[in-house]
Each structure stands twice: as structure tokens, then as C-alpha cells.
Amino acid sequence: AQKITQTQPGMFVQEKEAVTLDCTYDTSDQSYGLFWYKQPSSGEMIFLIYQGSYDEQNATEGRYSLNFQKARKSANLVISASQLGDSAMYFCAMREPQYSSASKIIFGSGTRLSIRP
Amino acid sequence: DSGVTQTPKHLITATGQRVTLRCSPRSGDLSVYWYQQSLDQGLQFLIQYYNGEERAKGNILERFSAQQFPDLHSELNLSSLELGDSALYFCASSAPLGGAEDTQYFGPGTRLTVL
Numbered sequence: 261a262q263k264i265t266q267t268q269p270g271m272f273v274q275e276k277e278a279v280t281l282d283c284t285y286d287t288s289d290q291s292y293g294l295f296w297y298k299q300p301s302s303g304e305m306i307f308l309i310y311q312g313s314y315d316e317q318n319a320t321e322g323r324y325s326l327n328f329q330k331a332r333k334s335a336n337l338v339i340s341a342s343q344l345g346d347s348a349m350y351f352c353a354m355r356e357p358q359y360s361s362a363s364k365i366i367f368g369s370g371t372r373l374s375i376r377p
Numbered sequence: 378d379s380g381v382t383q384t385p386k387h388l389i390t391a392t393g394q395r396v397t398l399r400c401s402p403r404s405g406d407l408s409v410y411w412y413q414q415s416l417d418q419g420l421q422f423l424i425q426y427y428n429g430e431e432r433a434k435g436n437i438l439e440r441f442s443a444q445q446f447p448d449l450h451s452e453l454n455l456s457s458l459e460l461g462d463s464a465l466y467f468c469a470s471s472a473p474l475g476g477a478e479d480t481q482y483f484g485p486g487t488r489l490t491v492l
Contacts, residue, residue, distance in 0.1 A: 293479055307482055365481060
């Protein structure tokens with residue numbers, strides 16, 4: 261069965277530092293998609309970045325990059341030059357099968373990131 | 378703003394009651410997904426509709442049902458409500474198929490409180 265594991269319940273980081281949020285996944289499918297979402301205290305779920313299982317290059321979106329290591333089944337989120345507004349809950353998620361109109365996303369338990377000024 | 382709308386934002390009701398949550402997907406998206414976020418269960422996938430048809434089912438209770446209408450908006454019906462149904466209910470939508478277009482964009486959520 262597919263599973264997403266986020267082992268860091270909470271992290272504190274100094275402003276302007278880079279931060280890595282860990283995510284490992286388990287799936288028997290060859291085709292899957294990996295996502296990171298941000299949930300600030302206001303509650304909305306904000307899509308950050310996507311990585312397909314067949315993508316050879318790591319995904320990047322502005323200050324966000326996804327360190328995808330397929331053999332290790334890890335998909336860590338890297339936030340460069342952290343800002344106070346990055347303080348939020350971050351969820352790693354997986355969708356399988358990747359290309360289908362019938363698939364679901366499962367979420368990890370999340371990491372609460374707090375940025376110190 | 379993701380382009381997904383949900384109403385109402387907040388809902389307070391009593392045990393045993395029935396409520397309906399509404400979701401309008403982003404323009405052009407055919408898939409609608411419903412999720413429940415509670416403190417003890419985290420984010421749980423409930424159900425997916427694609428162009429009016431049910432396509433995937435998760436941990437949805439029998440007391441809960443959903444449908445997607447011809448105009449693609451969706452409703453989640455929760456009946457015989459229990460205290461444990463108190464949660465944040467999200468709707469998400471995505472384009473049909475393929476690559477980054479599979480990304481699900483979430484609405485702002487409906488916070489349900491059952492007293």
C-alpha cells in the first residue's frame with residue numbers, strides 16, 4: 261500500500277537560511293506523482309511544487325526545489341533563503357497512478373516549520 | 378486564490394443533523410476531490426468525481442455521500458452527524474489527465490463544527 265512519511269513533526273529555522281523538509285514514500289507503482297503543499301495558519305492548502313516519477317530533473321519553483329531520489333524513495337523539499345511568511349505546515353503528498361482520471365492523493369502527517377527572525 | 382470555491386466557510390450544527398457542502402472547481406477542471414482534515418486523522422481522501430462520475434473512493438463513511446452536477450460543481454452531503462465529524466473539509470480540482478496538470482488545487486475549505 262502506498263504511504264508517505266514525514267519524520268519531522270516540527271522545525272525551527274533562522275530567517276534567510278535554507279531548510280530541507282524530509283519526505284519518504286512507499287509505492288509499488290512505477291508511475292506516480294509527488295507534491296508539496298503549504299498550509300498556513302489561515303487553513304488553506306497551497307500547491308508548491310510537483311515531481312513526476314519519470315521526470316529526470318528535480319523540479320524547481322522559485323525558492324522551492326524538490327530533491328527527488330527515486331532509488332531511495334525520497335522527495336525532500338528545499339526552501340532557499342527562508343522568509344517569515346514561510347512559517348506554516350508543509351505536507352508531502354503522492355498521487356498514483358500518475359496519468360489517470362481515477363487516482364487519489366495521500367498525504368503525509370506534515371511538518372510544522374517555524375521561521376525565527 | 379486557487380480558483381476553487383467552497384461554501385459555506387463555516388458551519389455549526391448539532392449531532393444527528395444533515396449538512397451539504399458545496400464546491401465549484403476551477404474553470405476547465407473536470408475532476409473534483411473531497412478531503413477531510415481532522416486533528417487525529419490528518420488529511421484523508423474521501424472521494425473523487427470526474428465529469429459527473431465517481432472515479433475513486435477513499436475512507437468515506439456510509440453516512441457521507443457526494444455528487445457532481447452537469448455544471449461540474451460538487452456537493453458533499455454529511456448526515457447523522459457525530460461529534461467526530463467536526464473537521465475541515467476541502468474540495469480540490471484538477472485538469473483531466475497528464476503531467477503537471479494532474480496537480481490538485483484546493484479550495485479554502487469548510488470548517489464544520491458538530492456540537
